[in-house]
Amino acid sequence: MGRLDAARAEAGLSMAAEIAVVVMSYGERPTLASALASLAAQIPHPEIVVVHSGPGEPERALAGAGISAQLIRSSTRLYPGAARNAGVDATTAPIVAFLADDCVARPNWIAARLAAHGAGAATVASALICHQPRNPIAMAAHLSLYVRRLPGAAPDLALRYGLSYQRALFDRYGRFRDDIEGGEDTDFNQRLSSAEAPAWRPDVQTIHHGPETLTAFLHDQYRRGQRMAASWAALGAHTAGDVAKNAVDRTGRIMRESLRFSAPEDRATVWAALPFIALGNLAYARGALRSRTDA
Numbered sequence: 001m002g003r004l005d006a007a008r009a010e011a012g013l014s015m016a017a018e019i020a021v022v023v024m025s026y027g028e029r030p031t032l033a034s035a036l037a038s039l040a041a042q043i044p045h046p047e048i049v050v051v052h053s054g055p056g057e058p059e060r061a062l063a064g065a066g067i068s069a070q071l072i073r074s075s076t077r078l079y080p081g082a083a084r085n086a087g088v089d090a091t092t093a094p095i096v097a098f099l100a101d102d103c104v105a106r107p108n109w110i111a112a113r114l115a116a117h118g119a120g121a122a123t124v125a126s127a128l129i130c131h132q133p134r135n136p137i138a139m140a141a142h143l144s145l146y147v148r149r150l151p152g153a154a155p156d157l158a159l160r161y162g163l164s165y166q167r168a169l170f171d172r173y174g175r176f177r178d179d180i181e182g183g184e185d186t187d188f189n190q191r192l193s194s195a196e197a198p199a200w201r202p203d204v205q206t207i208h209h210g211p212e213t214l215t216a217f218l219h220d221q222y223r224r225g226q227r228m229a230a231s232w233a234a235l236g237a238h239t240a241g242d243v244a245k246n247a248v249d250r251t252g253r254i255m256r257e258s259l260r261f262s263a264p265e266d267r268a269t270v271w272a273a274l275p276f277i278a279l280g281n282l283a284y285a286r287g288a289l290r291s292r293t294d295a
Helices: 005-008 032-040 057-067 080-090 109-118 136-149 168-173 184-189 214-235 240-249 251-261 264-294
Strands: 019-026 047-053 070-074 095-100 104-106 122-131 164-166 199-206
Touching: 019 032, 019 109, 032 047, 032 057, 032 095, 032 104, 047 080, 057 070, 057 109, 070 080, 080 095, 080 164, 080 184, 095 104, 095 109, 095 240, 109 122, 109 164, 109 199, 122 136, 136 214, 136 251, 136 264, 164 168, 214 264, 240 251, 240 264, 251 264
Parallel strands: 019 047, 019 095, 047 070, 122 199
Antiparallel strands: 095 164, 104 199, 122 164
């Protein structure tokens, strides 16, 4: 019996969880153990399934976290949509959430989601926090992508991702696209009705582990630009040129919102991060443009 099951039994709780968490894992990522441990610490305890593709030994992370969870393995890489779908199909809880293996769920991650769903939300969006808030490059990497997912983001501007869903939505609208490298959640969310639009809950907070060095940051931005241009092209929405132009045009907006939405204690690091944000967006734009020749 794993730690989660033992805790339920000791508390006299039903073994049927209210929420399932699909942990999406690829390769040999050392942060998987931290992701699993963060879920093991949640109250109430979730149903957990790990969908792992590619190389690596996720069994060691499961054992280290003391978690009794289903493990789905694929020797070949699964795109995020395929991993999500496998997890949805393997779980039974009425609410389904997702956690990437480079993320950690902060305390209250489960309870706050369930409170929002209990209040009537069909989908619940979460905030994203930088794992090294005193490292200007790590902060630049985070803000470049997630400034509108900071806990302090204005609700009317907040990007509503990191969702948990009522399971019934997958019966109603089908599954995530499994043939694109990114944007599968955007595609699915566009099928939702206005009444099912995500509720913004900044108290549901996820710590994201991103690049920590300048080389890693610029490479990551370049690859993200490539992937995003390819994904938008697959969705028939935007050209590579559109994606590149948007990356450059949004630089000033990201800088302003970084100062506006960040916590006061992070403000000095944010100021130091601003030049790196500009460099990162240029790398992102270059990656988008190269996607046309690398396809």
